[in-house]
Amino acid sequence: xxxxxxxxxGLFAPIITFLPVSYFCWLYFAMTGLHAIHVTVGIFxxxxxxxxxxxxxxxxxxxxxxEIAGLYWHFVDIVWIFLFPLLYLAGHR
Amino acid sequence: xxxxxASLVRTHPAKLYWRNCAALMALLAMTxxxxxxxxxxxNVIVALAIAIIKALLVVLFFMHIKGDSRVLHLAASIGVxxxxxxxxxxxxxxxxxxxxxxxx
Numbered sequence: 001x002x003x004x005x006x007x008x009x010g011l012f013a014p015i016i017t018f019l020p021v022s023y024f025c026w027l028y029f030a031m032t033g034l035h036a037i038h039v040t041v042g043i044f045x046x047x048x049x050x051x052x053x054x055x056x057x058x059x060x061x062x063x064x065x066x067e068i069a070g071l072y073w074h075f076v077d078i079v080w081i082f083l084f085p086l087l088y089l090a091g092h093r
Numbered sequence: 094x095x096x097x098x099a100s101l102v103r104t105h106p107a108k109l110y111w112r113n114c115a116a117l118m119a120l121l122a123m124t125x126x127x128x129x130x131x132x133x134x135x136n137v138i139v140a141l142a143i144a145i146i147k148a149l150l151v152v153l154f155f156m157h158i159k160g161d162s163r164v165l166h167l168a169a170s171i172g173v174x175x176x177x178x179x180x181x182x183x184x185x186x187x188x189x190x191x192x193x194x195x196x197x
Binding site for chain 2: 077078082085
């Protein structure tokens, strides 16, 4: 977290130069923050599915909502698989 | 949609998911341990290579791509190809900065 910010012509330059943080911190909180939103949405989706399943809304012929929610959840999963090494391990040394 | 999927119902035993979960955890342990070894620039390459294997396990088993139709394989691949196009466009800028001197 020691890369200092210099004023540049980038799209986010006004935001980056306004905030007294490094590029790494800016990216870190943008990436983990967006991921946190995805995870929160996923938790609510699964809570709703659990309630629907509990009231017997799904059968062997009707399980598409579960399949689609599973696809969404594992998309979020894959994002973290790549974010973890990039944010926590790449610049370790 | 339900009627078409109902005719193609495949069973997914819980054992398959637990086995995949164990494989992912083992790969996580591997990523984490390799983080302590200094391989220079290869640390990132190895970490991302393991991440690609993990992503493939998730896509093939958790997302039920394995054993599904070829059309679905194609649709899933297009997503990855599109991501690679976007990354290539960004990296073509990043890796070629300084090749040409720009005088403002």
